[in-house]
Amino acid sequence: MRLYIAPRAPNPRRVQMFIAEKGITGIPEVAVDLNAQEHRSEAFRARSPLAKVPALELPDGRVLTETRAICTWIEGRWPEPDLMGRTGEERAFIEMADRRIEWYFMLPMAQCIRHTHPGLAPLEQPQFPDFGASQRDKALDTARWLDAELQRQPWVAGERFSIADITAFCTVEFARLARFKPADEGLGALQAWRDRVAERASARV
Amino acid sequence: MRLYIAPRAPNPRRVQMFIAEKGITGIPEVAVDLNAQEHRSEAFRARSPLAKVPALELPDGRVLTETRAICTWIEGRWPEPDLMGRTGEERAFIEMADRRIEWYFMLPMAQCIRHTHPGLAPLEQPQFPDFGASQRDKALDTARWLDAELQRQPWVAGERFSIADITAFCTVEFARLARFKPADEGLGALQAWRDRVAERASARV
Structure with a gap:
């Protein structure tokens, strides 16, 4: 598992805070340099086709993008403490x-x-x-x-x-x-x- | 229960389609006239404080806004057919x-x-x-x-x-x-x- 982030950008930070609130540790972070247009590179688009960060590479190799969708996946795998509601x-x-x-x-x-x-x-x-x-x-x-x-x-x-x-x-x-x-x-x-x-x-x- | 919509606006239509896909009938619809600024009236803002349609008035009188959040509530109450995923x-x-x-x-x-x-x-x-x-x-x-x-x-x-x-x-x-x-x-x-x-x-x- 691997989380692609961009320092100072608000959306990756949302996922990082969500992970920290859960007390999850050990997910490696990879910084993407937005000013250098690294998110638009072919290599990054192979993972995130719309050139968006954050992106979470799952254990099976699939890549999930969209801040809130990533949080939904994390909440499913680590339900406690619940941050998105139980019912x-x-x-x-x-x-x-x-x-x-x-x-x-x-x-x-x-x-x-x-x-x-x-x-x-x-x-x-x-x-x-x-x-x-x-x-x-x-x-x-x-x-x-x-x-x-x-x-x-x-x-x-x-x-x-x-x-x-x-x-x-x-x-x-x-x-x-x-x-x-x-x-x-x-x-x-x-x-x-x-x-x-x-x-x-x-x-x- | 009551669904506030605006004819021809795309977001209310999303909820209407979602309800139709579920086969749910009998939720009364109330049209809000956007061109006449009815969504910004005090009466409507009492239900939807940010003046947004669609809005779903729940059986207990609370009002839920935001297209996707309304769909989440409907999916919880009528799970079949599932349109948002089970796991x-x-x-x-x-x-x-x-x-x-x-x-x-x-x-x-x-x-x-x-x-x-x-x-x-x-x-x-x-x-x-x-x-x-x-x-x-x-x-x-x-x-x-x-x-x-x-x-x-x-x-x-x-x-x-x-x-x-x-x-x-x-x-x-x-x-x-x-x-x-x-x-x-x-x-x-x-x-x-x-x-x-x-x-x-x-x-x-």
């Missing part, structure tokens, strides 16, 4: 929370960064800076909604830590590249939650 | 296929349409037509990859019909608004697969 009902509500973060917070924040940050130009061509800037506002709308959620409940999906917290944490940390810090936007509950997650051992991956 | 491993590979379609085919195609189609201006503000046009090429890249997949395997996730076929079919149908037709792009396997799915009873929802 169909629990899984559905955690998936809802995770997707709200992915689609309305992580995606617009990533689009803002990819279309406005000079350092991301090798990855996003063509860049549309005006579009990117407009997406920061959409991400902020979701951050405000998330702050209100975290005023009433301790974790993103409700009463317990889940994959949705990992997705949100990796988004907030990546969002520093767009000069986003919850406290600066008056989002005290989001900042307090972020600081609580940052103390977990898994946040140090 | 953790099967679920992971089907989720991978579904997400590849969602993120690299449906998303860029929807962004193309939302940023370039005058009829979508009420839903996407501000529109960035150049950005939108650039996303059509990204969607086409994925369509070409999908065509190659469908030359080797009958269904999007492999040997059997799954939620990934529903996501891909609803994308191809919606993509007509961007004047996309697989046959016109020389994507014969994708066109043949589309025509096969169109014959299923669930495609008539």
